Amino acid sequence: MRFSEPFEQRFQEMASHYPTRRSLLVPTLLYAQDEVGFLSDEVVAEIARRVELTELEVRNVISYYSMLTTQPRGKYNVQVCTNIACLLMGGEEILDRCRLKLGIREKETTPDGLFSLEEVECMGACCWAPAVQVNYDFHEHLTPQKMDQILDQYTKKGTERRR
Template identity: 65%
Template sequence: MSTLTNTIFSPELAARFDKLVTIYPLRRSALVPMLLYAQDEVGYISDAVVAEIAERIGILELDVRNVLSYYSMLRTKPAGKYNVQVCTNISCMLRGGYELLDHCKHKLGIGHKEVTEDGLFSLEEVECIGACCWAPAIQINYDFHDNLTPAKVDDLFQIYRDGQGKDVK
């Protein structure tokens, strides 16, 4: 498979993809990393992303969609600039995860897998983010926040609104 000259991705990401397919024994092994990088750049996995990644790897679009449908961290709809994931698995649940989720819904005015009108926040309930010892916890984009209370969540939302969150670019 040769390098594509017409791409929907930035030159930097296209170059990264060209390299990725060469470092795995099977080109198909680059699929999940490519989907994650594409989602970070585009915001979600669109039909155009599916088509280009399939072409870059040399597989069917259906193969890409099968993988896409399996992983819950891959989105097929746009999310907010800050994707808030609230853990409600057993440790977080026992320490107030559902109450935190309800608080987030109320504070942001949105439900599960919805986006605020200004596009700043999206919200989703997730099974586990691996912060069980510090429950309840949430993840905003790739940043973990733990030992939370509703008041701490309110402070976090304000920090991100002000553009001061850890992963603000």
């Protein structure tokens, strides 16, 4: 199991920040997931070994945090906020538009593996609502039309890279 060079550097550096190995767990899981796409059995086993925990303990932690997943997702994970501020500004319309445009519902992935969709809780964009995060990128002040354009841009970006 190999991770990237920046991942290893970060892991080494962080290891000196805490009195226990276990403290590395949550951020390390997220960075590992970003590289592999999801927390596969192999990733879980590797991280458990590194932080000196059992796989069961690691899985126990994974199941608590909503960003962590043991299932593969699309290359672009579209996370639509529908919490109060976004709800008032049309967050549900944005979610509906994503469902129609992508042809999937929440927690599903498009057949080409490009997109997955999630309805998420407040992401700290209340003053710029409604908002969506695609992976880590914020998109704010959305309308259904703008959402279409954003999804088109990601489709273009995703298919270009494949060629």
